[in-house]
Amino acid sequence: MTLENISNTKVFGGWLKQFNHQSTSTQCKMRFAVYLPPQAEVHKVPVLYWLSGLTCTDENVMQKSGIQRVAAELGIAIVAPDTSPRGDNVADDEHGAYDFGIGAGFYLNATQAPFDNHYKMYDYVVDELPALIEANFPVTSQKSISGHSMGGHGAITIGLKNPQAYQSISAFSPICNPMNCPWGQKAFVGYLGDNQQDWLEYDSSELMKVTQGNTPMLVDQGSEDNFLAEQLKPQSLIDAAQSRQYPLTLRMQQGYDHSYFFISSFIEEHLKFHAKYLIKS
Amino acid sequence: MTLENISNTKVFGGWLKQFNHQSTSTQCKMRFAVYLPPQAEVHKVPVLYWLSGLTCTDENVMQKSGIQRVAAELGIAIVAPDTSPRGDNVADDEHGAYDFGIGAGFYLNATQAPFDNHYKMYDYVVDELPALIEANFPVTSQKSISGHSMGGHGAITIGLKNPQAYQSISAFSPICNPMNCPWGQKAFVGYLGDNQQDWLEYDSSELMKVTQGNTPMLVDQGSEDNFLAEQLKPQSLIDAAQSRQYPLTLRMQQGYDHSYFFISSFIEEHLKFHAKYLIKS
Numbered sequence: 398m399t400l401e402n403i404s405n406t407k408v409f410g411g412w413l414k415q416f417n418h419q420s421t422s423t424q425c426k427m428r429f430a431v432y433l434p435p436q437a438e439v440h441k442v443p444v445l446y447w448l449s450g451l452t453c454t455d456e457n458v459m460q461k462s463g464i465q466r467v468a469a470e471l472g473i474a475i476v477a478p479d480t481s482p483r484g485d486n487v488a489d490d491e492h493g494a495y496d497f498g499i500g501a502g503f504y505l506n507a508t509q510a511p512f513d514n515h516y517k518m519y520d521y522v523v524d525e526l527p528a529l530i531e532a533n534f535p536v537t538s539q540k541s542i543s544g545h546s547m548g549g550h551g552a553i554t555i556g557l558k559n560p561q562a563y564q565s566i567s568a569f570s571p572i573c574n575p576m577n578c579p580w581g582q583k584a585f586v587g588y589l590g591d592n593q594q595d596w597l598e599y600d601s602s603e604l605m606k607v608t609q610g611n612t613p614m615l616v617d618q619g620s621e622d623n624f625l626a627e628q629l630k631p632q633s634l635i636d637a638a639q640s641r642q643y644p645l646t647l648r649m650q651q652g653y654d655h656s657y658f659f660i661s662s663f664i665e666e667h668l669k670f671h672a673k674y675l676i677k678s
Numbered sequence: 679m680t681l682e683n684i685s686n687t688k689v690f691g692g693w694l695k696q697f698n699h700q701s702t703s704t705q706c707k708m709r710f711a712v713y714l715p716p717q718a719e720v721h722k723v724p725v726l727y728w729l730s731g732l733t734c735t736d737e738n739v740m741q742k743s744g745i746q747r748v749a750a751e752l753g754i755a756i757v758a759p760d761t762s763p764r765g766d767n768v769a770d771d772e773h774g775a776y777d778f779g780i781g782a783g784f785y786l787n788a789t790q791a792p793f794d795n796h797y798k799m800y801d802y803v804v805d806e807l808p809a810l811i812e813a814n815f816p817v818t819s820q821k822s823i824s825g826h827s828m829g830g831h832g833a834i835t836i837g838l839k840n841p842q843a844y845q846s847i848s849a850f851s852p853i854c855n856p857m858n859c860p861w862g863q864k865a866f867v868g869y870l871g872d873n874q875q876d877w878l879e880y881d882s883s884e885l886m887k888v889t890q891g892n893t894p895m896l897v898d899q900g901s902e903d904n905f906l907a908e909q910l911k912p913q914s915l916i917d918a919a920q921s922r923q924y925p926l927t928l929r930m931q932q933g934y935d936h937s938y939f940f941i942s943s944f945i946e947e948h949l950k951f952h953a954k955y956l957i958k959s
Contacts (some may be wrong), residue, residue, distance in 0.1 A: 405935040407902070409943045464742040490890040554941065621688070661744065662690045 409469035410435040417669050422521040423482040430455035432465050436472035441537045443675040446594025447477045448544030448551040452500045454479050461657035466666040482515040496580050497587055504551030505599045507588035529535040541671040542569040553601040567615040567667045569660050572596035574633035605637035614645045615670045617663050619653030679875040686814045690750035691716040703802035711736035713746050717753035722818045724956035728758045729832040733781045735760050737837030742938035745919045748949040755817050763796040777861050778868055785832030788869035821951040824848040834882040841891025845955035848896040850941050855883040855914035886918035895926045896951045897942050900934030
């Protein structure tokens with residue numbers, strides 16, 4: 398597995414690095430970013446995986462969230478994958494829409510042609526990328542997962558399906574019940590087909606009802622988010638968590654929208670939440 | 679003077695707002711951004727003006743620097759103007775280059791056609807914009823000025839030429855001696871003409887030699903900045919400051935480049951530097 402280093406930028410005393418590599422999961426070249434805090438020059442550090450939302454790449458969280466400041470303070474590496482496979486050979490939405498296909502992989506394994514050859518973002522994020530990170534960087538096997546919007550859906554579904562793998566889960570403005578919203582339904586029909594039984598394993602609210610895990614989870618949602626009622630549906634996740642006393646803290650943050658300005662305002666609290674579980678004193 | 683409010687975004691408990699207005703200085707529509715920290719809902723707050731670099735708008739510093747976090751902590755409003763006049767009637771570089779014309783106003787008053795009608799960024803930043811801000815927002819008349827690259831040149835020249843107006847001056851990676859670098863020479867010939875005597879009043883190192891002021895100044899420069907040797911020339915500013923014992927602190931920051939990642943790493947220190955002079959205890 399060859400990593401091609403394409404950028405190195407000093408930030409808050411640590412290093413932000415981007416790499417390309419040929420992915421076995423998605424069968425195409427994938428780019429990811431890793432932020433190594435200053436502590437990584439002295440000892441191995443735990444990792445927070447960050448999954449971005451529709452249209453994003455590895456760059457959004459690194460440029461707009463201010464996450465490096467807190468990661469450097471706490472001694473946590475941040476890894477941000479892309480949001481889908483990309484390239485000339487990768488199928489896209491037939492109309493080039495922003496909410497399906499390239500930039501919109503939904504962190505699942507597609508089963509439907511023509512998406513079933515490259516769109517294996519679940520395998521990529523759960524297995525391939527952590528193995529790559531742990532083999533090539535000064536990190537421990539301790540990891541947590543977070544994300545925004547489609548990436549919040551990714552973080553919660555992946556965290557719930559792999560309760561032994563992640564110490565903690567968090568999300569900003571996640572798509573909480575994709576089976577019951579337009580973004581999710583379009584993605585699930587296109588990637589998974591019409592059988593709604595196949596959708597259950599990628600729906601946070603449905604997974605919450607049946608998970609055997611109790612991984613601590615923090616969710617922040619802005620009250621003025623334009624997508625709140627139609628697409629995000631946090632009440633579904635709250636109801637599912639209450640039905641089985643899952644350790645979910647979901648906070649409605651008054652006045653905030655869906656943007657990275659919202660994320661930047663609370664990213665410190667999310668990293669400190671993860672640090673409680675990632676860094677044993 | 680009518681302000682058209684075009685966005686309102688909650689960030690760190692305060693509000694980031696963008697406005698359009700018809701400028702009397704530049705004779706065109708100008709956009710600016712203002713961040714009002716939470717304290718501005720209770721009492722008037724001082725203002726830090728931020729001048730951006732080549733190709734930027736009001737948005738870069740607000741999206742990438744993390745400035746709102748510190749402004750909210752300290753109780754300082756941030757105002758970011760655009761980097762030049764814009765619009766269909768505004769003359770641009772004849773080849774559309776990034777370093778002259780639109781997006782590259784150099785914070786001066788142009789005297790050469792066809793730029794002398796709209797390119798009056800000095801008057802806009804020094805007079806028109808502060809009057810507009812103080813008339814329309816809950817701010818005091820206490821102000822400081824900072825900026826990046828071309829905007830660092832703007833902050834230092836404007837601060838040095840108006841020692842009574844600004845409490846403190848800072849810059850990241852400023853163009854310190856534009857008369858002697860390619861970016862500055864292209865801009866000064868185009869906006870001011872061939873007579874180098876006319877360039878002296880917009881050159882930080884030359885102004886430093888003759889200013890009557892002693893406004894405290896902090897400059898940070900990354901050692902791995904690709905533009906350091908050819909375009910930025912901080913030694914010229916250091917030499918000028920030493921020639922007259924000007925209170926300049928210029929720090930060479932090892933390993934950092936020219937990007938907003940560098941700015942984000944030290945913006946807290948810059949705001950705390952300004953707060954010492956803006957906020958009297």
